Amino acid sequence: MNVPSFEFLGFAAIAALVFNLFLAAGWRQAVLLATNLVFFATLMPSATACVPFLLFLAFGFGLMRLVQRTPGADHRLLFAGSVLAIVLVFAWLKKYGFFPSGMFLAFPYATVGLSYVFFRVLHLVIDARGGTLPPITALGYVNYTLNFTALISGPIQRYPDYKAQADTLSRPDLIIAGQGVERIFIGFFKVFVLSHVLHDLQLQALALLPETPGLWGTAAQGVIIAVSYPLFLYCNFSGYTDVVIGVGHFFGLRLPENFNKPFIAENFINFWGRWHMSLSNWLKTYVYNTVLMSLMERFPARSVEPFLGVLAFFVTFFLVGIWHGQTSEFVMFGLLQGGGVAVNKLYQIQMAQRLGKKPYKALCANPLYLIAARGLTFAWFAFTLFWFWASWAQIGAYYAALGWAGTLLVWALVWVGAAVVIEAVRRLWAVVLLLKAGGTPVAQSRYTRTVAITVVATLTTVFILLANSPAPDIVYKTF
Known part of the structure; x- marks a missing residue:
């Protein structure tokens, strides 16, 4: 089933x-x-x-x-x-x-x-x-x-x-039931519509990449391949999570949230605090804390304590990678995840030491710095995911088709494009929330949400009936 x-x-x-x-x-x-x-x-x-x-x-x-x-x-x-x-x-x-x-x-x-x-x-x-x-x-x-x-x-x-x-013996009331139905409809829309479209978009770009002429043409296909998969994975997995959380409402179960707007994360450590949160929280409790405490007992000097955190981060998120699979691609995926959070932590330590804690904190609050950091975080995650969905042969073919110039252009475009789009979406949503009725943002009112969910449910049903192929399976079902 x-x-x-x-x-x-x-x-x-x-x-x-x-x-x-x-x-x-x-x-x-x-x-x-x-x-x-x-x-x-x-x-x-x-x-x-x-x-x-x-x-x-x-x-x-x-x-x-x-x-x-x-x-x-x-x-x-x-x-x-x-x-x-x-x-x-x-x-x-x-x-x-x-x-x-x-x-x-x-x-x-x-x-x-x-x-x-x-x-x-x-x-x-x-x-x-x-x-x-x-x-x-x-x-x-x-x-x-x-x-x-x-x-x-x-x-x-x-x-x-x-x-x-x-152990809570009660039946779901209308509000809880409504929240459950809402989550289920949103989840179906993500999985059956959004992830379907993004999956097909990536497959088409992969097929066209070797045949597309010109630097900018191949770069455009390369960007679509790089960007579509993290968006597909988010819609696919978070959509599944929405459905099961919604179903849980009818059994008195409040399953933990797995996602909290991960693409607005300002660094890779914060990203893993927003992505697959039930996994990252479990690893923080049972792996990161254990490794860090063991290292601190073995190396009690306060001068090395921050660097022990770097090592603990690497070990924890390296395990994230190899948990996903048994092949060398997943070993590389683990190295990139562990390396990403470890380098992120090391960067924070070095910047705080060189600039001072207050100046570094002020830098992190700078709007332009935040925009660039969000774009870089998305770009790094998209880069690491190649070892999540592709084989070494497919990765080699991708970069061979792009060449050195195309590769540099693709990742520059992903970084800048992600930074601009994420910021544009954030600002647009902030403007939407300014529209209020009775002190409540119109976009979050019960009436607006009911209309939106009705539209989403209708579009999803029509899409499922008209689609010529089934929606892609839940990626995380294979792990």
């Missing part, structure tokens, strides 16, 4: 109706279990294909309970071994290249959603050691890890937040 799809919406609607028939906790947990298992089953091509996935879940549950129940001196060793075991079993199931190929299971099995379940299971084991984990039964564990609204591609929700919401 694809998410989003009309089939998924129908399934979720029926499940929500049954779920809200009664407020009894036992009823709701049972309905959630049935819903989660049925949805999980639709992703499995056969009964055998789901066995490794389910064994991984059982393995994680056993380790979590073991860590909880083991006190004393052996606790630290057991905890470290448990975390390492979960990471290695996950990497083995995902067939990472540092394992000999002969060690992998010979039969085909499904791993859709396993990457996000991995984060949930690992979080439970880590928090079990610290004693901060609320009591969790086998039923609660299955419903949390296989939560159908976030199984395929997240968002990554921590268990205490999930439990607090799951």
Whole structure:
């Protein structure tokens, strides 16, 4: 079952109706279990294909309970071994290249959603050691890890937040239901219309690039290829997130937001605070903080402390890259992500030391500096994404078609163009918000939003009916 799809919406609607028939906790947990298992089953091509996935879940549950129940001196060793075991079993199931190929299971099995379940299971084991984990039964564990609204591609929700919401026994009122429907319509529009158009635009530009004559012609195609993919990825993934967040409203679940206007970020560190936020927040809590504290204990001198943060940033976001895939392209993607945030942090340290904290802060608030910084941030992200969607051969063909002059021209145009467009959109939106009625911006009034959502829903329906090809699949479904 694809998410989003009309089939998924129908399934979720029926499940929500049954779920809200009664407020009894036992009823709701049972309905959630049935819903989660049925949805999980639709992703499995056969009964055998789901066995490794389910064994991984059982393995994680056993380790979590073991860590909880083991006190004393052996606790630290057991905890470290448990975390390492979960990471290695996950990497083995995902067939990472540092394992000999002969060690992998010979039969085909499904791993859709396993990457996000991995984060949930690992979080439970880590928090079990610290004693901060609320009591969790086998039923609660299955419903949390296989939560159908976030199984395929997240968002990554921590268990205490999930439990607090799951224990709330109330039905969605009209406002909550309206907010849920609004998010679903917006998500469908992003996935079925915007990401569809942007995906086709990139494919056409890729086909035309080798045949386009002239420096400016090839540069134009190169810019379209470079710019369309980050916009496509945003619409594709954030659209999916909108849909599942909207569906969650009808089950009393408030899934964490994954995006917060990422393209207005003024630097690459801030960008990752706005892009795939549930992932970056998880990594900040469980990787960055852990690595930084370990380094500070080993190197306690205050003079090196800022540079330890640089190293911790690199390690954290390098892991972001290799989590996405097992090929050398994703290793490069990780190096570029880790290198981007590390260089960004190092730049901040050096500028604060050379200019002084107040002058550097004033520089960062300069409008022209901010415009240029936003453009550069977008350009760097677009550059790194080549190793996200393309093979080395495709990347080589792209730059061979452009040549050195075309390459320099493309990235200069991407930088300047992004800076100008982002600033223009920001200023236009600021002007729109000045139009008020009764003290509320007209663009954010309930009437305007209702009209806008109606138009969006109509356009999406018409586009789906008239489109000659299906919308591209959710990119993050493959991870």
